[in-house]
Amino acid sequence: MNVVRCDVAIIGSGAGGGTAALALAPLVAAGKRVLVLERGPRFRDGDFTGRELEMAGALYADEGGFLTRDGTMTLAFARGYGGSTLVYTGTSLVAPERVIRGWGVPGIEPEDLARRSRKYMEQNNVQLLEPSLQNDNNRLFAGGAARAGFHPEQFPLNLRGCLGSSLCNLGCPNNAKQGTNRVQLPAAERQGVQVVTRAEVTRIEERRLQVLVSARPPGGKGEEPEWAPGEYLVEAPQVVLAGGVMGTVPLLLSSGLPGLSRRTGEGFTCHPAHILVGEHPAPISNDVGHPKSWFVDRAGEEGFVLETCMYFPFITAKNLTGFGAPHSALMGAFPRLQMILVLACDHAVAGNRITVDKHGAPVVHYTFTPAVIESMVRATRASARIFFAAGALRVHAPSADPPLVEAKEADRLEDRIHARHFLSGRISISAAHLMGGCGMGTGPAHSVTDDRGLVHGHRWLRVADASLFPDSLEINPYLTIMALADRVAEGLLADFERGAP
Amino acid sequence: MPPVMPPPLRNALRPLAITFVPEIAGATAAEWSELERRVTQALVTRPSAMRRQLGLFVRVLEAASRIRYRTGLAALDPGRRIALLETFAGSPLLLFRRGVWGLRTLIMLGWYTQPSVVTALGYRASPAGWGARR
Numbered sequence: 065m066n067v068v069r070c071d072v073a074i075i076g077s078g079a080g081g082g083t084a085a086l087a088l089a090p091l092v093a094a095g096k097r098v099l100v101l102e103r104g105p106r107f108r109d110g111d112f113t114g115r116e117l118e119m120a121g122a123l124y125a126d127e128g129g130f131l132t133r134d135g136t137m138t139l140a141f142a143r144g145y146g147g148s149t150l151v152y153t154g155t156s157l158v159a160p161e162r163v164i165r166g167w168g169v170p171g172i173e174p175e176d177l178a179r180r181s182r183k184y185m186e187q188n189n190v191q192l193l194e195p196s197l198q199n200d201n202n203r204l205f206a207g208g209a210a211r212a213g214f215h216p217e218q219f220p221l222n223l224r225g226c227l228g229s230s231l232c233n234l235g236c237p238n239n240a241k242q243g244t245n246r247v248q249l250p251a252a253e254r255q256g257v258q259v260v261t262r263a264e265v266t267r268i269e270e271r272r273l274q275v276l277v278s279a280r281p282p283g284g285k286g287e288e289p290e291w292a293p294g295e296y297l298v299e300a301p302q303v304v305l306a307g308g309v310m311g312t313v314p315l316l317l318s319s320g321l322p323g324l325s326r327r328t329g330e331g332f333t334c335h336p337a338h339i340l341v342g343e344h345p346a347p348i349s350n351d352v353g354h355p356k357s358w359f360v361d362r363a364g365e366e367g368f369v370l371e372t373c374m375y376f377p378f379i380t381a382k383n384l385t386g387f388g389a390p391h392s393a394l395m396g397a398f399p400r401l402q403m404i405l406v407l408a409c410d411h412a413v414a415g416n417r418i419t420v421d422k423h424g425a426p427v428v429h430y431t432f433t434p435a436v437i438e439s440m441v442r443a444t445r446a447s448a449r450i451f452f453a454a455g456a457l458r459v460h461a462p463s464a465d466p467p468l469v470e471a472k473e474a475d476r477l478e479d480r481i482h483a484r485h486f487l488s489g490r491i492s493i494s495a496a497h498l499m500g501g502c503g504m505g506t507g508p509a510h511s512v513t514d515d516r517g518l519v520h521g522h523r524w525l526r527v528a529d530a531s532l533f534p535d536s537l538e539i540n541p542y543l544t545i546m547a548l549a550d551r552v553a554e555g556l557l558a559d560f561e562r563g564a565p
Numbered sequence: 566m567p568p569v570m571p572p573p574l575r576n577a578l579r580p581l582a583i584t585f586v587p588e589i590a591g592a593t594a595a596e597w598s599e600l601e602r603r604v605t606q607a608l609v610t611r612p613s614a615m616r617r618q619l620g621l622f623v624r625v626l627e628a629a630s631r632i633r634y635r636t637g638l639a640a641l642d643p644g645r646r647i648a649l650l651e652t653f654a655g656s657p658l659l660l661f662r663r664g665v666w667g668l669r670t671l672i673m674l675g676w677y678t679q680p681s682v683v684t685a686l687g688y689r690a691s692p693a694g695w696g697a698r699r
Binding site: 112113114116117126127129134135136197226227228229230231237238347349351352353376377378380381382386387388389391392395396398399487488489490492 | 584585586587588603607610647650654655659662663665666667669670673674676677678682683686687688689690691692693694695696697698
């Protein structure tokens with residue numbers, strides 16, 4: 065077995081790992097070795113073709129079809145140099161003060177997270193998309209929401225040279241999104257941080273990692289790994305876990321570290337989401353332009369957020385309830401479809417958690433609580449009002465039976481869209497904001513990590529990704545992940561200054 | 566080693582496919598062959614237990630068809646096939662609802678990812694973005 069020694073090993077290269085890599089890069093100038101181990105490949109610019117099936121297979125775990133244990137929800141998370149920042153839309157929101165105070169983690173202050181978030185907004189060139197680059201799908205949402213009495217807001221986006229391919233979720237073919245693959249990781253590498261791709265950490269022991277480096281499969285996308293394929297033992301006095309909820313939590317659970325909090329894996333939340341469509345009488349621009357420029361935030365009042373979105377034909381087909389002629393007719397109207405993503409603000413509850421199977425693979429246990437179902441129903445009604453206010457002829461609402469709601473029924477939405485029609489397993493629900501499992505807090509009885517991401521009882525091990533969240537964030541999470549990773553790295557740097565490792 | 570596509574699913578694939586997505590009845594031979602290939606490819610990456618469950622679920626559908634209509638799925642008229650699948654899709658049993666959802670998702674994956682189908686829908690997203698439209 066190959067043995068590699070370094071001073072800091074970071075597992076994962078997404079919003080958390082990429083941020084930690086750059087924040088810890090000054091250690092290299094001080095003679096330390098910082099290593100990033102990324103399970104997925106380093107994609108090449110030409111790899112991003114925008115073809116749905118091909119890119120889903122290359123970027124997402126289980127081609128984007130990872131299912132919760134009871135099969136009622138699909139979870140999307142990516143693997144590659146840049147992690148899930150490869151596939152997000154770049155929406156950059158600062159964590160609401162209300163939510164961070166609600167977390168109740170001593171040491172975590174909203175002002176501190178906001179300050180760090182602003183630093184990364186500047187680093188990632190966050191801006192509002194100019195009106196001439198917004199498509200009809202977004203304009204109809206903003207106009208419809210305002211007419212329906214909501215307060216639409218424009219998403220700040222981390223873009224540089226966006227051509228409007230609309231393909232963000234399949235990896236930007238134009239390198240316009242300023243994810244960690246474009247900003248933090250290249251900058252860290254220029255300063256001497258080493259990134260090893262196709263390097264899966266299979267087990268973590270005290271200050272040691274077992275790593276399997278795989279060759280690029282024949283015909284596969286991406287570069288060959290930086291290290292020769294094979295098994296490695298990485299010895300690192302300090303380890304930062306940043307593989308995302310679906311990487312960090314299963315690794316901790318399957319490695320069986322002594323003294324790990326019994327709370328590990330608990331507190332999983334994910335903002336369960338529906339895709340809703342409204343059919344307009346004439347074609348609109350929907351499959352060109354940035355897909356997600358506007359949102360309506362009703363999290364504090366009604367437990368949901370509405371966002372513009374535009375998905376690809378298969379994902380759209382999968383997410384429309386039902387089948388047969390009505391389903392086909394709606395798909396046939398693709399150029400006339402307006403789309404809204406409904407996200408429910410779920411909360412950490414007993415039972416919703418991550419465990420591992422006998423092979424160490426993650427198993428996600430998730431039950432839709434009555435509160436989540438009611439949030440999704442309210443969100444669906446709100447979306448229907450927005451669609452109709454924007455001029456839609458009919459709306460596809462999963463929580464309606466039949467799911468097509470005609471404009472003439474707009475005054476009966478309370479009855480047509482109802483929790484009694486929310487039949488899990490029949491309607492498609494998906495989630496991409498995976499949070500929790502290593503929640504922060506003050507001690508191992510109620511939490512897994514402290515407010516600097518240190519795993520209780522293990523001074524050499526930190527977490528720097530969304531698994532730190534003790535409850536859901538109620539907005540798109542990447543900027544908050546970066547802010548928390550920044551705090552984690554700061555704590556580690558301070559330890560080095562004190563000569564701790 | 567068992568085949569990637571469970572035999573009950575292979576046998577019922579076409580009647581199920583045209584029930585879920587009626588246009589598939591007019592698919593060219595190349596499109597149908599491509600659908601089968603994509604469905605098979607999707608199954609390859611799934612756990613064998615999931616493939617077995619799908620095969621078992623299609624057997625249950627076949628049995629239900631024979632009990633309710635005294636004929637198998639393939640011979641059912643489209644209206645009855647829809648009614649049968651709707652019954653399972655709205656069943657109080659989660660396993661049955663998931664079974665229909667899984668089958669329809671597989672078939673939609675095999676169909677709505679094909680370039681000719683996507684083009685026919687009018688979907689025109691391009692890496693060139695606005696530059697391809699203006």
